[in-house]
Amino acid sequence: METLSHLAHGFSVAFTPVNLMWCLLGTTLGTAIGVLPGLGPALTIALLLPITYQVAPEASFILFAGIYYGAMYGGSTTSILLNTPGESATIVTALEGNRMARSGRGGAALATSAIGSFVAGTLGTLGVAFLAPVVVKFALSFGPAEYFSLMVLAFITVSAVLGSSSVRGLTSLFVGFVIGMIGVDLQTGQPRFTFGMSQLLDGVDVIVVAVGLFAVGETFYMASRRYAGKDEIVPLKGSLYMTAAEWARSWKAWLRGALLGFPIGALPAGGAEIPTFLSYAIEKKLSKHKEEFGTVGAIEGVAGPEAANNASAAGVLVPMLTLGLPTSATAAIMLSAFQSYGINPGPMLFMTQANLVWGLIASLFIANIILVILNLPLIGLWVRLLKIPAPQLYAGILVFATVGTYGISQSPTDLVILYLLGGAGFLMRRFDFPTAPVIIGMILWPLAETQFRRAMTISNGDWSVFYKHPLSLTLLTLAFIGLIGPHIYAFIERRRTRGPEHVPGDA
Amino acid sequence: MSTSDQQAARPRLAVPELLIGIGLLACAGAVAWQTLSIPVSPLYSKVGPTVFPYITMVGMTILSLLLIVAALRGGWQLEEEKETPTDWKAMGIVAVGLVANLVLIQPLGFTAASVIMFVLICHGFGSRHPLRDVLLGLILALAAYFGFARALGVNIGAGFIENQLNTGLDSIIRMLRG
Numbered sequence: 306m307e308t309l310s311h312l313a314h315g316f317s318v319a320f321t322p323v324n325l326m327w328c329l330l331g332t333t334l335g336t337a338i339g340v341l342p343g344l345g346p347a348l349t350i351a352l353l354l355p356i357t358y359q360v361a362p363e364a365s366f367i368l369f370a371g372i373y374y375g376a377m378y379g380g381s382t383t384s385i386l387l388n389t390p391g392e393s394a395t396i397v398t399a400l401e402g403n404r405m406a407r408s409g410r411g412g413a414a415l416a417t418s419a420i421g422s423f424v425a426g427t428l429g430t431l432g433v434a435f436l437a438p439v440v441v442k443f444a445l446s447f448g449p450a451e452y453f454s455l456m457v458l459a460f461i462t463v464s465a466v467l468g469s470s471s472v473r474g475l476t477s478l479f480v481g482f483v484i485g486m487i488g489v490d491l492q493t494g495q496p497r498f499t500f501g502m503s504q505l506l507d508g509v510d511v512i513v514v515a516v517g518l519f520a521v522g523e524t525f526y527m528a529s530r531r532y533a534g535k536d537e538i539v540p541l542k543g544s545l546y547m548t549a550a551e552w553a554r555s556w557k558a559w560l561r562g563a564l565l566g567f568p569i570g571a572l573p574a575g576g577a578e579i580p581t582f583l584s585y586a587i588e589k590k591l592s593k594h595k596e597e598f599g600t601v602g603a604i605e606g607v608a609g610p611e612a613a614n615n616a617s618a619a620g621v622l623v624p625m626l627t628l629g630l631p632t633s634a635t636a637a638i639m640l641s642a643f644q645s646y647g648i649n650p651g652p653m654l655f656m657t658q659a660n661l662v663w664g665l666i667a668s669l670f671i672a673n674i675i676l677v678i679l680n681l682p683l684i685g686l687w688v689r690l691l692k693i694p695a696p697q698l699y700a701g702i703l704v705f706a707t708v709g710t711y712g713i714s715q716s717p718t719d720l721v722i723l724y725l726l727g728g729a730g731f732l733m734r735r736f737d738f739p740t741a742p743v744i745i746g747m748i749l750w751p752l753a754e755t756q757f758r759r760a761m762t763i764s765n766g767d768w769s770v771f772y773k774h775p776l777s778l779t780l781l782t783l784a785f786i787g788l789i790g791p792h793i794y795a796f797i798e799r800r801r802t803r804g805p806e807h808v809p810g811d812a
Numbered sequence: 813m814s815t816s817d818q819q820a821a822r823p824r825l826a827v828p829e830l831l832i833g834i835g836l837l838a839c840a841g842a843v844a845w846q847t848l849s850i851p852v853s854p855l856y857s858k859v860g861p862t863v864f865p866y867i868t869m870v871g872m873t874i875l876s877l878l879l880i881v882a883a884l885r886g887g888w889q890l891e892e893e894k895e896t897p898t899d900w901k902a903m904g905i906v907a908v909g910l911v912a913n914l915v916l917i918q919p920l921g922f923t924a925a926s927v928i929m930f931v932l933i934c935h936g937f938g939s940r941h942p943l944r945d946v947l948l949g950l951i952l953a954l955a956a957y958f959g960f961a962r963a964l965g966v967n968i969g970a971g972f973i974e975n976q977l978n979t980g981l982d983s984i985i986r987m988l989r990g
Contacts, residue, residue: 355960470888476836476875482868483843490861497861498846521910528902528936696937697945700909700930701952707913707926708956720914727910731903735893736832750864758859 308435315663319671324367327360328668331368332675335375340383340687343523343702346376347634347744351515352709354638357645362661367668369639370622374426374669377615378676381418382687385411385607386539394577394617397585397610404602406539415684416545417555417604418611423677424556425563425612429619430669432567433626437655437666440627444652449759450770452628454780455573456753459630461784462574464742471791473738480729481746484509491751492758504718511641513710514747515634517723518740520706522730524699529731538691545681547604555608558588562612570620573630577617584613619669626650626662629752634741637748826887833880840872905936923973926953 318324338344350369357365377394384395385402398418405414447455464474487498488508499505547555565587566580588605589598597603624630629650631637643650648658655662680687710723733740764770772778847865882888909932916925930949931942939945957974 472875472878472882473888475871476879479868479871479875480839482864483839483872486865486868493861495850495861497850497865498843500842500846524933525903525906528906528933529898529900530896531899531902531938694939696934696939697948699937700933700945700949703910703933704926704930704949704952705956707917707929708922708960711917711922712960717914717918720917724910724914732832735898736829737888737890737893750868754859754864757864761859 308438311438311659311663312434312667314659315665315667316670318363318660318664319367319667324364324664324668325671327364327367328371328671329675331371332375332672332679335372336379336676336679336687337375337690338372339376339379339381340690341379341693341698342383342387342389343520343527343699345519345635346373347515347638347741348519349376350635350638350642351512351519352705354512354642354645355709355712357642362643362646362648362658363664365642366639366661366665369642370665370669371672371675373618373635373639374615374672375676375679377426377618378419378422378680379687381422381607381611381614382415382680382684383691385414385418386541386688387537387691388539394581394614395611396578397581398607398614400585401598401602401604401606403539404600405604405607406541406602408601410602410604411539411541412545413547413551413604414602414607415541416547416681417551417608419677419680419684420547421555421559421562421608421612422615422680423673424559425566425614425616426619426673426676427670428560428563429567429570429616430666430673432571432616433619433622433669434666436571437623437627437662440623441652441655444628447628447652447776448774449756449763450774450777451780453753453756453760454771454777454784455628455630456749456756458780458784458787459573459624459632459749460746460753461787462572463576463632463745464739466574466787466791467576467578468739469737471788473736474742477733477738477740478742478746481743481748482750484514484743485747485750492755502718504716509722509747510713510719511638511744511748512713513719513723514726515638515744516706516710517726518730518733518743520702521724521727522734522740524703525727525731526734527695527699529735538688541684541688545684551604554592554594554604558584558605558608559612561587562609562614563616566613566616566618567620570617571623572620573624573628574632576632577614580613580617581610584609622669626654626665627652629654631745631748634744637741637744640748824886826883826889829883829887829889830880833876833883836872836876836879840869840876843869843872902936902938906933909933909936921974922957923950923953926956 319328334349335346338346338349349372353365353368353372356368380395381398381402383389384399385406388399388403402414402418405411460478464478465471468474483498485508487505489496489506496506562580562584565584566577569580569583570577585606588603588609589595592598592603592605594603594605598606621631621633621636624632625636625640627650629640629643631640640650648654648661706723707720710719713719730740732738733743760770761768770777771781843865847862847869850862850865852860852862909929912932913925913929916928927946927949930952931945934945934949935942954973954977958977961974
């Protein structure tokens with residue numbers, strides 16, 4: 306019950322007028338950028354990182370968390386009405402949601418996704434509040450070797466296990482490693498990967514990388530695909546109120562989605578794709594209205610995945626706050642905001658920064674309430690945002706991208722790096738390389754190096770620490786299975802399916 | 813996993829993917845060059861500054877070779893991507909907009925450079941109302957400038973337009989304060 310008193314204290318932090326204002330600002334901004342195609346929470350938080358020099362940590366994290374949650378709500382609106390999922394986590398919402406909108410039930414789809422997001426977001430935040438202290442107790446026993454092995458596991462899961470190809474995911478991750486190592490090695494003072502340029506001694510700012518990959522890269526990509534045909538906005542028809550039957554079909558799907566999403570999000574693997582796809586599969590299997598799936602749109606197919614998405618977004622905060630382990634691009638950028646305050650997320654955070662942590666968790670509950678209000682009665686406002694024409698939208702995004710990047714140090718070098726990364730971002734998007742591992746890699750690789758060095762210093766240079774500690778060995782084994790397992794499985798499957806029927810030359 | 817990509821098709825060399833693989837191999841080469849040129853630290857430490865760069869170098873090399881193999885076997889592009897022709901002209905105009913911004917931001921200041929970039933990018937995306945775009949770009953650039961420069965305290969390149977407005981704004985603030 307310690308958690309409850311912590312939470313009560315957290316609410317006293319979050320309920321100050323100033324912090325409520327930050328929460329309102331964050332959720333509004335988050336919904337807007339979630340609705341707008343081409344903008345995401347990672348990019349927005351990266352652009353707003355300079356705010357960490359101006360305001361207290363509580364305020365900026367309440368703002369960032371509001372953006373993070375808000376983008377999840379806003380993203381579903383775009384998927385349902387426009388059928389262009391802004392991010393991979395809302396692909397599934399678009400499947401049924403857009404069909405519902407086309408068959409005139411867009412209002413109900415928006416309602417079930419907003420209320421489902423609220424239910425799952427609140428359950429997920431409760432999960433954070435109660436699970437985090439448990440993880441903290443466990444994490445206090447971690448030594449540097451365990452931390453290093455945990456990071457290796459996270460590297461493998463975010464790049465190799467999730468996503469369409471392990472080779473391309475790992476390539477993105479290693480590109481992130483290279484970017485992360487540019488600059489002076491903090492322990493020995495040696496410049497690394499600077500190509501003799503003094504501008505690179507301080508390293509490459511995460512703002513430049515995030516903005517380059519997400520804003521500039523996306524703009525190039527959209528410009529290159531003008532022939533791809535336009536998605537139409539489905540006009541919003543029907544009332545936003547769900548019928549009794551629709552409620553009955555939704556609430557179980559919300560709960561199942563939340564129960565699926567939170568634990569998977571909280572694992573040091575993260576990712577909202579797996580829980581949303583799993584939830585979709587389960588709802589399809591359990592539904593009494595299977596004929597609606599893929600035709601007129603089934604409400605369970607919106608309710609479940611949308612809940613899973615929001616619960617897993619909350620789950621991602623557990624490893625981020627308790628272990629300092631970001632498993633999404635947005636979480637990685639939030640981690641760099643912690644670094645900018647000189648705060649190290651990890652088990653000690655809950656003791657040294659109790660105000661910050663519990664204020665943040667409490668503000669997430671408030672954010673959920675604000676968001677369900679913003680996204681139901683005020684939905685018409687957000688639909689109007691969808692009508693911003695693409696030329697002005699992307700040109701505007703680049704104006705903000707320039708301010709955010711040029712403002713760091715007023716150096717044209719940063720702009721050159723930004724545009725080069727934009728070109729790289731375009732190629733990655735075009736050739737199906739995931740971009741999140743780049744951000745996670747660049748933030749986490751230097752931290753992994755620090756833990757590795759600590760472990761080796763403690764062990765006096767003996768490599769066996771990594772496999773003699775049982776926990777470290779377990780984590781490394783899991784990472785190895787994650788890397789190799791799917792390939793072995795695919796190999797066996799291929800053997801089995803090809804087997805006797807395979808006639809040479811018929812391919 | 814990628815095994816399902818194009819299993820039925822006869823393996824054929826995929827040129828764009830091959831170029832990406834070769835480009836990444838070149839990057840691995842640059843990483844190797846930079847790793848080898850890290851001076852050995854005179855300070856004692858159990859794990860020197862070169863261990864992680866070496867790991868990265870080896871990883872990059874293996875991954876780029878795997879990508880080259882995948883390209884030789886027919887590549888991994890999605891059919892949908894392959895079928896959509898790339899609009900090089902639109903991309904080119906957008907790139908010109910970015911370069912214009914890069915070149916002009918110091919001599920002209922942020923706002924003027926941004927407006928030029930805004931209009932060029934809009935043009936690249938097919939907008940044919942340059943005057944309206946100039947106006948919109950100006951409003952957005954000023955909003956971005958004052959949002960960041962004044963609210964976030966970030967110092968961005970001020971040119972003629974910003975200086976005039978800053979002077980104006982300061983005098984208004986002074987008037988309001990009496």
